[in-house]
Amino acid sequence: MNYEVIATNNDTQARAGLITTDHGQIETPIFMPVGTVGAVKAVHMSELRNDIKAQIILGNTYHLYLRPGMDVIEHAGGLHKFNGWEKPILTDSGGFQVFSLAANRKLKDEGVYFRSHIDGSKHLFTPEKVVDIQRTIGSDIMMALDECPPGQSEYDYARKSLRLTQSWLKRGWKHFNETEPHYAHRQAFFPIVQGCTFKDLRQDSAKFVADLGAEGNAIGGLAVGEPTEVMYDMIEVVNEILPHNKPRYLMGVGTPANILEAIDRGVDMMDCVMPTRNGRNGMLFTQHGTMNMRNKKWAYDFSPIQEDGASVVDTAYSKAYLRHLFIAQEILAMQIASIHNLAFYLWLVREARKHIIAGDFKSWKTTMVENVTRRL
């Protein structure tokens, strides 16, 4: 993996960059649609490529490990071959899902024991094992196993948790360097900064992570219930320490405004289920504000979903028709909303990149944050 800074601005930390992987290039800042089990919910691969213009998608290690399981993925020749997505894939370590979905968690020094939320079967994730799993998946970017403490953790718990995450990181990094890709493409390994909302822990974690010299670095444990301003502060604290010549990935964030503020603070990569999950519930994000498509106000609005939208669905269907599909609980409603929202998120980061390169990101962002937080 290679990362190159293309442009920076004096009045923000925002950067336009270019990541090169064996599965192609990624223009940063970038938003990565979440493909939980190897598929972005309600979206065809061809739509991801042609309409949404995704450059990289996420896969969830926890989900893929349980279903279809590593034996199927290995026989397929890796996730790219299995799901037909030939551009870059990033996988998380599975830690977040173990801590949010799995049952009977037992946290030990060696790793985390848990039961599958699907069939109750027992499993153990160690820092080494999640590297092996991601080797089998064949993701272009793999993530380190970390503990994800609750959003409102006390300082003592946060510090203890960070020590465990750091000892796991050392082991995961060692195993990454001792193992080889299973397929004919290279894989990068990103460590994750934790430390909850405590500035000194975040600084400690960021230094520890930076010292590894990985090809990219991630910021985890944010957008888990803390006030938005605290999240922005933590990003600032961390990004002062994380190296400038490596991409920075803010995990699980967020709203369009969050995305823009994170970019402003030097973040290059983001992912979130919000565009697809909220979309399936009838919420559309647009550059003019959000729309709840179940609202009665759209019942007789036969204008296109979004006249100046980034996706073909925006002009192919009307607001009234989409509302009708949501009220009638049609699957097509979820398909349309998911495509629209993802296409908008990808449009948003493309525009951000253009404005960073043009040098007027700051003023563009200020206006855009106002627009996207409006309710239509």
Next chain:
Amino acid sequence: MNYEVIATNNDTQARAGLITTDHGQIETPIFMPVGTVGAVKAVHMSELRNDIKAQIILGNTYHLYLRPGMDVIEHAGGLHKFNGWEKPILTDSGGFQVFSLAANRKLKDEGVYFRSHIDGSKHLFTPEKVVDIQRTIGSDIMMALDECPPGQSEYDYARKSLRLTQSWLKRGWKHFNETEPHYAHRQAFFPIVQGCTFKDLRQDSAKFVADLGAEGNAIGGLAVGEPTEVMYDMIEVVNEILPHNKPRYLMGVGTPANILEAIDRGVDMMDCVMPTRNGRNGMLFTQHGTMNMRNKKWAYDFSPIQEDGASVVDTAYSKAYLRHLFIAQEILAMQIASIHNLAFYLWLVREARKHIIAGDFKSWKTTMVENVTRRL
């Protein structure tokens, strides 16, 4: 509406034909995907057009009447404008859904009283009212209101039911001829042959229907539980009487083998929820047989869904991947299966038409019926 017979064969009753409506032409025999609330479940309009190659779709009057309601459809300028499907649309009369979905049905001479299955609200469908509703919908082909007696009805009940259907038909036909389209395109009105599985009632009904001189005629009340051979016999009995110079529409049928046997007996138009409903449950129809995609046997089969399939999804995804999506209950699984099955049904009727024109339909059909009834 205009109908022209293009080709017939000596050894079957099959016909290749061409229907012309103000929304374009329909090559018959044709299969019509069911768009219950104005959308074919899990399928984009662009996929219907470009990938499935649908030439006409169905709308359900009962569903559209309840949601979004006639006021919305009227303000949209009709269903074509509302859902963006600019090719022909056929609507049923709503009778079938009233008799299968609605609650508190009361059958009277004037019409059928019922309560909505959605909100319990009270409604009355009369032969005149369903014409008015379909005028508002603006379908290219409207259907008469009929009573749909249970599949295993006694002779006396079937005869009484047929008398009611015939009196309703007279009223509906009269109202159709006294009213005008609401929009700038013409609408045809198809009467429906009933009579359960009783030959003399079917003959009586077919004569009554034929005497109206409508632009096309339908056969209803079949594929409701009777043995397949009985259904084929009834089609034969009816098609001896229905005029040759008008299209014949067999309602709600059926499996690929049913489709081919109906075409053999002189049927020109068919519709069924089977390709989409069974598809959503993991069943794929192919020209080589059916596949249950939940089956373990596909877990390691990384070959395309169908190498020689009629749809782009057939080579875009593998059997193992589609099985995985079904097991993981991903919406994308339902999307892929729906597109595949509909594209196959449309391929099947296109091939049937080619072979009717080529003159070898009979032998092609015999082989194809064997193939499609295989289980893979």
